[in-house]
Amino acid sequence: MITLTERAANHVSDFLVKRGKGVGLRLGVRTSGCSGLAYRIEYADAVNPDDRTFESHGVKVVVDPKSLQFLEGTELDFTREGLNEGFKFNNPNVKDECGCGESFNV
Amino acid sequence: MALLQISEPGQSPEPHRHRLAVGIDLGTTNSLVAAVRNGIAVVLNDHEGRALLPSIVRYLGDGRVAVGVEAEAALARDPRNTVVSVKRFMGRGLKDVTHVENSPYDFLDSPGMVRIRTAAGVKSPVEVSADILKVLRARAEESLGGELTGAIITVPAYFDDAQRQATKDAGKLAGLNVLRLLNEPTAAAIAYGLENAAEGIYAVYDLGGGTFDISILKLSKGVFEVMATNGDAALGGDDFDQRLFCWILERAKLAPLSAEDTRVLLTKARAAKELLTAHSEARISARLAGGETVDVTVTQKEFQEMTRPLVAKTLAPCRRALRDAGLDRSKVKGVVMVGGATRMPHAQQAVAELFGQSPLNNLDPDKVVALGAAIQANVLAGNRASGDDWLLLDVIPLSLGVETMGGLAERVIPRNSTIPAARAQEFTTYKDGQTAMSIHVVQGERELVSDCRSLARFELRGIPPMVAGAARIRVTFQVDADGLLSVSARESSTGVEAAIAVKPSYGLSDEQITQMLRDSFDHAKDDVHARALREQRVEGERMLEATEAALREDADLLTAEESSALRSELEALRKTLSCTDHRTIKSGIERVNRASEAFAGRRMDRSIKRALAGRKVESL
Numbered sequence: 001m002i003t004l005t006e007r008a009a010n011h012v013s014d015f016l017v018k019r020g021k022g023v024g025l026r027l028g029v030r031t032s033g034c035s036g037l038a039y040r041i042e043y044a045d046a047v048n049p050d051d052r053t054f055e056s057h058g059v060k061v062v063v064d065p066k067s068l069q070f071l072e073g074t075e076l077d078f079t080r081e082g083l084n085e086g087f088k089f090n091n092p093n094v095k096d097e098c099g100c101g102e103s104f105n106v
Numbered sequence: 107m108a109l110l111q112i113s114e115p116g117q118s119p120e121p122h123r124h125r126l127a128v129g130i131d132l133g134t135t136n137s138l139v140a141a142v143r144n145g146i147a148v149v150l151n152d153h154e155g156r157a158l159l160p161s162i163v164r165y166l167g168d169g170r171v172a173v174g175v176e177a178e179a180a181l182a183r184d185p186r187n188t189v190v191s192v193k194r195f196m197g198r199g200l201k202d203v204t205h206v207e208n209s210p211y212d213f214l215d216s217p218g219m220v221r222i223r224t225a226a227g228v229k230s231p232v233e234v235s236a237d238i239l240k241v242l243r244a245r246a247e248e249s250l251g252g253e254l255t256g257a258i259i260t261v262p263a264y265f266d267d268a269q270r271q272a273t274k275d276a277g278k279l280a281g282l283n284v285l286r287l288l289n290e291p292t293a294a295a296i297a298y299g300l301e302n303a304a305e306g307i308y309a310v311y312d313l314g315g316g317t318f319d320i321s322i323l324k325l326s327k328g329v330f331e332v333m334a335t336n337g338d339a340a341l342g343g344d345d346f347d348q349r350l351f352c353w354i355l356e357r358a359k360l361a362p363l364s365a366e367d368t369r370v371l372l373t374k375a376r377a378a379k380e381l382l383t384a385h386s387e388a389r390i391s392a393r394l395a396g397g398e399t400v401d402v403t404v405t406q407k408e409f410q411e412m413t414r415p416l417v418a419k420t421l422a423p424c425r426r427a428l429r430d431a432g433l434d435r436s437k438v439k440g441v442v443m444v445g446g447a448t449r450m451p452h453a454q455q456a457v458a459e460l461f462g463q464s465p466l467n468n469l470d471p472d473k474v475v476a477l478g479a480a481i482q483a484n485v486l487a488g489n490r491a492s493g494d495d496w497l498l499l500d501v502i503p504l505s506l507g508v509e510t511m512g513g514l515a516e517r518v519i520p521r522n523s524t525i526p527a528a529r530a531q532e533f534t535t536y537k538d539g540q541t542a543m544s545i546h547v548v549q550g551e552r553e554l555v556s557d558c559r560s561l562a563r564f565e566l567r568g569i570p571p572m573v574a575g576a577a578r579i580r581v582t583f584q585v586d587a588d589g590l591l592s593v594s595a596r597e598s599s600t601g602v603e604a605a606i607a608v609k610p611s612y613g614l615s616d617e618q619i620t621q622m623l624r625d626s627f628d629h630a631k632d633d634v635h636a637r638a639l640r641e642q643r644v645e646g647e648r649m650l651e652a653t654e655a656a657l658r659e660d661a662d663l664l665t666a667e668e669s670s671a672l673r674s675e676l677e678a679l680r681k682t683l684s685c686t687d688h689r690t691i692k693s694g695i696e697r698v699n700r701a702s703e704a705f706a707g708r709r710m711d712r713s714i715k716r717a718l719a720g721r722k723v724e725s726l
Binding site: 085 | 110111113114115116118120143145146151152249250251
């Protein structure tokens with residue numbers, strides 16, 4: 001199960017409308033980065049047969065089964081730090097993170 | 107903890123390898139910075155949530171620099187050290203700056219560009235612009251959470267090489283990697299996604315704070331060509347505020363006000379103008395320093411009536427631009443509105459009537475240029491989305507060429523060529539034994555160099571002595587992606603080379619550029635005639651020189667009679683050179699040609715004999 005906070009969901013919905021296409025949000029991981037795994041956060045234009053989908057505050061979240069092992073239980077939030085703003089993964093699987101939070105290990 | 111952005115499918119960046127690129131609208135009145143975030147172009151706001159940074163810089167005695175709202179607040183108090191509208195001085199010499207006497211600044215004329223003496227020392231327009239860009243850069247780096255990979259800065263379509271170079275230098279001075287400069291109307295068109303739209307002609311109507319520009323763009327194969335530009339460098343939204351301000355003075359029967367009261371009332375007038383965009387009336391109330399109170403109500407209808415002449419003033423340049431582009435309005439596929447003042451309903455209506463269609467106005471007209479620049483910067487920084495493999499090109503605004511004999515301009519790169527561009531042309535020597543060649547680089551559409559603008563001069567030396575016309579000198583013009591020119595000349599047999607990067611010392615005003623273009627149309631016939639005349643003069647002089655040289659060398663080949671006949675034709679030709687009809691000179695040349703035919707034949711025989719003398723047939 002993967003969820004979005006309401007704030008994150010509102011932003012994603014807003015971006016999808018402005019972008020003018022897309023069925024939802026695709027989350028995933030790939031092996032790279034200083035701590036082994038890196039998050040992927042992309043627009044989903046299509047859902048593949050193997051994908052798992054979740055619905056959170058009206059936004060469809062698409063995850064491939066391999067990534068889901070590392071993301072199960074994750075809540076995606078949208079926060080602001082000074083002038084910067086963006087998405088943040090609250091991922092219970094993470095054992096250690098690189099200082100930047102862009103990559104992690106389980 | 108990094109904050110992540112949504113990428114296009116398959117485009118997630120590697121961790122720590124985000125290519126952050128921004129688009130900057132460096133405006134006369136306000137500047138903005140924008141970036142593509144989550145796949146969408148957005149303007150980056152400051153901590154107060156403001157998108158627009160007033161393009162105002164104040165230099166304080168302790169070396170401190172205030173930019174934007176803070177500088178604007180000190181404008182009335184410290185006008186000499188508070189620089190507004192610095193864009194008007196970019197790449198300009200003192201003599202190009204209009205109304206110096208009305209300016210509060212202590213100008214210093216210096217080679218290349220005017221400078222301003224401030225409490226913090228002498229500042230060039232490039233430095234002042236860089237101070238604005240530094241603030242935008244800091245804002246962008248804080249917003250995007252990292253160092254910028256690159257930036258695109260927009261410039262008016264009519265900016266010449268000097269003004270473009272100055273803008274690029276300002277970017278560098280602010281620590282930006284300027285990916286390229288982009289024409290403002292082109293950026294606006296990109297923001298509307300027109301480059302993906304059908305090919306066609308688009309008009310960009312840009313009524314900014316203090317300037318009005320109209321550009322006619324032609325889109326073909328994803329390339330925007332600037333077909334025509336026009337405008338009024340002294341007309342903008344501020345004039346509407348001023349008009350309303352005067353109306354308030356009359357209505358409230360006020361005597362001329364102090365600077366401080368003027369500022370207060372002007373601010374109120376601007377707020378009322380903005381309110382009247384969506385409301386039928388606005389109330390203006392203020393308490394002045396002297397204790398008087400102002401309380402008037404202005405209706406939308408009254409406001410539109412009093413400012414109608416200002417709107418009308420934008421229409422004439424639009425018609426001229428259409429005429430310069432050789433178009434009537436039915437050919438225009440879309441009209442893009444740029445600049446906050448285009449929100450006024452009567453401006454929208456006037457534009458709709460002039461072009462016979464409703465203008466595109468669903469994007470914020472204050473932000474549209476920065477947004478388009480951000481989209482282009484994102485592509486250039488390598489963050490292109492799938493299927494988006496276009497690379498937008500710009501065109502050069504005026505033809506570039508060199509001066510040839512007789513003061514003629516030989517075009518090497520014609521106007522509206524897409525950039526980057528490189529073209530080469532071969533030239534030769536005019537005189538026997540000529541060992542140097544002066545290369546004079548000019549810009550403009552006219553046939554005579556004296557009617558074009560001189561950009562640079564350099565000399566190619568060390569050409570081996572040869573007969574006239576034998577040397578081959580290849581002159582290469584190269585214009586980089588920002589429209590900046592370098593010229594090189596190379597003699598083919600020896601490889602001697604000379605080159606120059608054109609960093610013109612000062613620029614032309616936009617009126618001058620449009621004037622130059624208009625002149626080239628108006629004088630097309632005269633120019634062709636002048637060109638023909640000069641060409642025949644050069645040919646006549648060359649003929650005289652060559653024939654006289656031949657007579658000195660081989661006079662014995664002619665009888666006294668032949669010799670005097672030829673000499674009299676030469677004399678006749680010399681006299682025609684001062685004629686104003688090229689046909690007279692041409693017939694003189696033809697007569698000399700006929701009179702010297704036999705002589706030329708005999709000379710040819712003699713030189714062959716000389717070449718063959720003492721050599722066996724087998725060795726040939």
